Amino acid sequence: MRKLFAVPIAFLALMTCEISFSQGYQVNFQGQKQQGMGLAGTAIYMDGSSLFFNPGSVAFSNENSINIAVTPISGNTLFVDSTTSQGYRSNSPIGTPFSAYGLFQLKDHAKLKLGIAAYTPFGSTVTYEDNWIGRFALTKLQLKAIFIQPTFSYRIADVIGIGGGFVISTGDVVLEKDIPVQFSNGEFASASLSGSALGFGYNLGIHYDLTKKLSIGLSYRSRIEMSVNDGDATFNVPESLDPNFPDSTFSGSLPLPQVLTLGVAYKANKQLTFVLDINRVGWKAYDTLSFDYALNTESLEDTKSPRMYKSTFAFRAGGSYDFSSGLSLRLGGGFGFSPVQNGYITPETPDNDRWYGTGGIGYIFGDHFSMDATFYYTQMTRTGHNMETGLSGTFETKAIAGGLGLIYKW
Amino acid sequence: MMVISACMPKYEAPEHDAGETNSTSFVMVGGTFASGYTDDALFKYGQEHSIASYIQQSLNSVNPSSFNQPYVDDGSVGLSSSGLSRLILGYKTDCLNETSLSPIRETSMGDANVLNNVYNGVPYNNMSIPSLRSGDFFNSDYSNQNPYFGRMSSSQTATVDEDISAVNATLFSVFLGLDDFMPFIKSGTRSDSLPDLNTFENNYRQLLETLTANGAKGVISTIPDITSAPYFTTVGWNDLLLDSANNSTLNSIYNPLEFYFTEGYNPFMIEDPAANAFGVRPIEEGELILLSVPLDSVKCYKMGTIFPFRNEFILTNPELQEIRTHLDLINNIIRSLALEFNLGLVEAEEFFNNINSGFPFNGINMGTAFISGGAYGLDGIRFNARTNALFANEFIKSINQKYNASYPMVNATNLDAAFFP
Numbered sequence: 016m017r018k019l020f021a022v023p024i025a026f027l028a029l030m031t032c033e034i035s036f037s038q039g040y041q042v043n044f045q046g047q048k049q050q051g052m053g054l055a056g057t058a059i060y061m062d063g064s065s066l067f068f069n070p071g072s073v074a075f076s077n078e079n080s081i082n083i084a085v086t087p088i089s090g091n092t093l094f095v096d097s098t099t100s101q102g103y104r105s106n107s108p109i110g111t112p113f114s115a116y117g118l119f120q121l122k123d124h125a126k127l128k129l130g131i132a133a134y135t136p137f138g139s140t141v142t143y144e145d146n147w148i149g150r151f152a153l154t155k156l157q158l159k160a161i162f163i164q165p166t167f168s169y170r171i172a173d174v175i176g177i178g179g180g181f182v183i184s185t186g187d188v189v190l191e192k193d194i195p196v197q198f199s200n201g202e203f204a205s206a207s208l209s210g211s212a213l214g215f216g217y218n219l220g221i222h223y224d225l226t227k228k229l230s231i232g233l234s235y236r237s238r239i240e241m242s243v244n245d246g247d248a249t250f251n252v253p254e255s256l257d258p259n260f261p262d263s264t265f266s267g268s269l270p271l272p273q274v275l276t277l278g279v280a281y282k283a284n285k286q287l288t289f290v291l292d293i294n295r296v297g298w299k300a301y302d303t304l305s306f307d308y309a310l311n312t313e314s315l316e317d318t319k320s321p322r323m324y325k326s327t328f329a330f331r332a333g334g335s336y337d338f339s340s341g342l343s344l345r346l347g348g349g350f351g352f353s354p355v356q357n358g359y360i361t362p363e364t365p366d367n368d369r370w371y372g373t374g375g376i377g378y379i380f381g382d383h384f385s386m387d388a389t390f391y392y393t394q395m396t397r398t399g400h401n402m403e404t405g406l407s408g409t410f411e412t413k414a415i416a417g418g419l420g421l422i423y424k425w
Numbered sequence: 426m427m428v429i430s431a432c433m434p435k436y437e438a439p440e441h442d443a444g445e446t447n448s449t450s451f452v453m454v455g456g457t458f459a460s461g462y463t464d465d466a467l468f469k470y471g472q473e474h475s476i477a478s479y480i481q482q483s484l485n486s487v488n489p490s491s492f493n494q495p496y497v498d499d500g501s502v503g504l505s506s507s508g509l510s511r512l513i514l515g516y517k518t519d520c521l522n523e524t525s526l527s528p529i530r531e532t533s534m535g536d537a538n539v540l541n542n543v544y545n546g547v548p549y550n551n552m553s554i555p556s557l558r559s560g561d562f563f564n565s566d567y568s569n570q571n572p573y574f575g576r577m578s579s580s581q582t583a584t585v586d587e588d589i590s591a592v593n594a595t596l597f598s599v600f601l602g603l604d605d606f607m608p609f610i611k612s613g614t615r616s617d618s619l620p621d622l623n624t625f626e627n628n629y630r631q632l633l634e635t636l637t638a639n640g641a642k643g644v645i646s647t648i649p650d651i652t653s654a655p656y657f658t659t660v661g662w663n664d665l666l667l668d669s670a671n672n673s674t675l676n677s678i679y680n681p682l683e684f685y686f687t688e689g690y691n692p693f694m695i696e697d698p699a700a701n702a703f704g705v706r707p708i709e710e711g712e713l714i715l716l717s718v719p720l721d722s723v724k725c726y727k728m729g730t731i732f733p734f735r736n737e738f739i740l741t742n743p744e745l746q747e748i749r750t751h752l753d754l755i756n757n758i759i760r761s762l763a764l765e766f767n768l769g770l771v772e773a774e775e776f777f778n779n780i781n782s783g784f785p786f787n788g789i790n791m792g793t794a795f796i797s798g799g800a801y802g803l804d805g806i807r808f809n810a811r812t813n814a815l816f817a818n819e820f821i822k823s824i825n826q827k828y829n830a831s832y833p834m835v836n837a838t839n840l841d842a843a844f845f846p
Contacts, residue, residue, distance in 0.1 A: 093434035099836045102436035151788025195789040199844045253845035405785035411434035
């Protein structure tokens with residue numbers, strides 16, 4: 016048992032770099048078992064995390080459970096400027112996507128399950144080293160969104176479960192960059208925009224056991240518009256330019272795109288399970304990043320930065336082998352297309368199509384406790400430019416994550 | 426450790442290669458623009474951020490070598506061609522008692538010590554001299570005629586050509602010819618004249634013969650149309666904003682000449698002897714008002730309206746046509762000399778056009794707006810440090826291309842533009 020504990024602890028100790036994110040600013044760490052199997056699992060009931068993956072699958076549970084997990088992720092981006100060939104690194108902090116699920120069944124209504132979920136499906140924190148060549152495009156972006164999702168699930172037939180949840184999303188955003196005007200000592204001015212956002216949406220799912228071995232699941236998580244009103248816009252500029260850059264408030268919004276997922280699960284035998292998920296992510300919603308300042312001046316106009324994301328597919332698959340001792344081993348991987356088009360590459364999301372690999376291990380300790388740990392790795396390289404800022408070069412990102420989850424059920 | 430390195434992309438520094446060049450001894454020949462003269466003065470900061478300094482910075486990454494410039498003393502306020510100090514951004518109160526941010530002289534007088542000869546026996550690698558023209562190379566009295574050369578010449582009778590020879594350059598760059606145009610352009614074509622084509626060609630050729638005598642490699646640059654700089658474009662032709670009262674006054678004066686004004690924006694009035702018996706007319710679109718106009722007179726004393734702008738403050742369309750046509754001819758000479766001497770060529774016009782049309786540079790919006798455009802210095806004619814470095818990159822690109830070299834481009838992003846109080 017000591018050995019088993021040592022594995023996840025080693026994972027955590029390896030978190031040396033910082034955050035990256037999945038496609039766009041999406042984060043796909045919502046369940047340790049799914050993470051072990053390539054982030055797939057929409058067509059199978061896993062544990063409380065199915066409240067996120069497919070509320071319909073939850074109807075097939077037969078337990079009360081509390082489930083918490085965290086997946087520290089550390090990514091590191093190197094930007095090599097195409098003109099000077101100079102390299103600059105991100106120095107972002109470790110990201111800590113987490114999830115917490117509570118799943119309950121009523122004794123008198125065995126077909127109905129109720130749940131509450133809290134998770135972080137979008138977010139990223141990216142900071143770049145001081146004086147980096149893209150400082151006038153971005154020095155820091157911090158985006159956090161926590162979704163709270165009360166959910167019901169109902170088994171309408173022996174082989175069919177449906178479910179739905181209402182999503183309240185709260186979050187905050189911080190965006191900082193330098194401004195290309197200088198103080199008398201040569202220091203560059205800077206801008207900081209920060210605010211909290213609120214949004215609402217829903218999560219629907221259906222689960223269908225085609226045969227004893229084969230099941231399919233379909234889930235739809237709606238787009239959520241995260242709106243910031245009365246955010247703080249502060250400008251650190253030379254005194255003579257204070258009238259040009261008045262501290263004020265701003266409003267803006269960021270779309271968190273809809274995700275439609277079709278999943279298939281196949282239980283080859285008692286031990287061996289395979290899962291496949293196909294995501295369609297509605298990134299097309301993110302066409303412009305706008306900031307509307309309460310006070311405009313000749314130097315400070317409202318901005319509309321084109322992002323022109325396109326909707327994408329992602330393919331995720333994996334398998335699990337459950338030993339009779341209570342030990343499970345999991346392996347998976349996937350491929351995701353990038354929503355970021357050429358000409359619109361930004362330091363916020365230096366994204367590209369990518370492969371990733373995952374692995375996981377689980378262990379059941381008696382009747383109530385179980386634990387899962389995972390590992391995730393991806394890397395990508397994106398060369399191109401941004402038409403708005405003129406920044407041009409190659410972003411190379413490597414990200415590694417280790418997750419740990421605990422479940423108590425009764 | 427293995428995993429740590431696995432999540433850190435590896436940076437591979439590019440190899441830089443001198444190709445067919447030998448950068449042991451680099452010399453730049455030019456005029457005001459390349460000397461480091463900016464913010465309307467020669468001072469040390471400008472020299473340290475000159476085009477030549479940035480080219481040398483790139484060359485140093487392959488082969489570090491000494492680079493000697495005739496520096497003005499640290500802390501000196503510099504000296505303009507009219508004896509004034511450099512410009513800085515400060516507050517100025519105009520005739521309407523309105524205080525605003527504006528270029529002002531740092532001190533009431535320039536630093537005359539700038540003109541003390543600083544030559545210490547070592548030839549200068551930046552042989553760019555404020556106001557240097559193609560006709561000045563072989564003038565043994567030039568040290569006396571141009572004090573900016575006097576301060577750096579190896580002797581009172583040395584010619585520019587001799588001092589260039591003394592560098593024994595192995596690699597050179599030339600940005601010459603703008604000063605052949607400048608007095609003519611800046612005077613609204615009232616004084617001086619355009620350079621004679623044959624004389625320009627002969628002088629330029631002789632300079633190149635001097636530079637290539639020992640087999641040195643080099644690049645030369647065409648001349649930009651400087652009339653797109655903020656000095657010529659900041660006061661717009663139709664920036665005359667009239668209220669009802671001023672509108673009536675002007676109409677009562679000028680209606681007999683069949684010039685009509687309306688409330689709102691109107692063209693300024695200029696002197697033009699050819700226009701009519703009174704020699705006045707409204708300025709036309711495309712014609713330029715120089716920043717040398719006394720702005721207080723415009724704001725408070727009816728200059729440009731009741732008292733039309735004198736021609737020394739104006740470049741009319743025919744004048745601009747004449748300048749631009751001549752510029753094309755001069756640039757064709759430079760291009761053919763590049764071929765004749767098998768040298769690299771920098772198309773400065775393309776670079777300036779890029780700046781003038783505005784382009785995003787690593788999040789900086791470069792353009793010609795006065796000061797806020799981020800490209801030009803406070804004099805509205807010469808570049809700031811950032812743009813000097815970008816222009817230096819054009820020379821480096823040309824060297825790389827012509828001589829199969831791979832000198833690095835200078836990172837201009839963090840370089841200075843203007844300092845705000």
